[in-house]
Amino acid sequence: MxxxxxxxxxxxxxxxxxxxxIDEALEQTAGVYRAETSVRAGRTVVDADPAVTDVPTLIAVIADAGYQARLAATE
Ligand SMILES: [Cu+2]
Structure with a gap:
């Protein structure tokens, strides 16, 4: 996987x-296994299948929920 x-x-x-x-919106998105947001840190960590979803899609899901996201790291 x-x-x-x-x-x-x-x-x-x-x-x-x-x-x-944000976590609920992401976890309803195809290809997302898990999302964990820290409000205090201003950070969302997403485990996802890159064959199914991609960074622009994830940013758009967060934007639709009403927040602005930019990629900080990929590993
Ligand atoms: Cu709130």
């Missing part, structure tokens, strides 16, 4: 609900 970990810097989050909203 393909598994890439993407770390995004996310701005616009105010509280824990913001983080849960």
């Amino acid at each position: 393909n598994d890439t970990t993407y770390t995004f810097h996310v701005t616009g989050m105010h509280c824990g609900s913001c983080g849960m909203l």
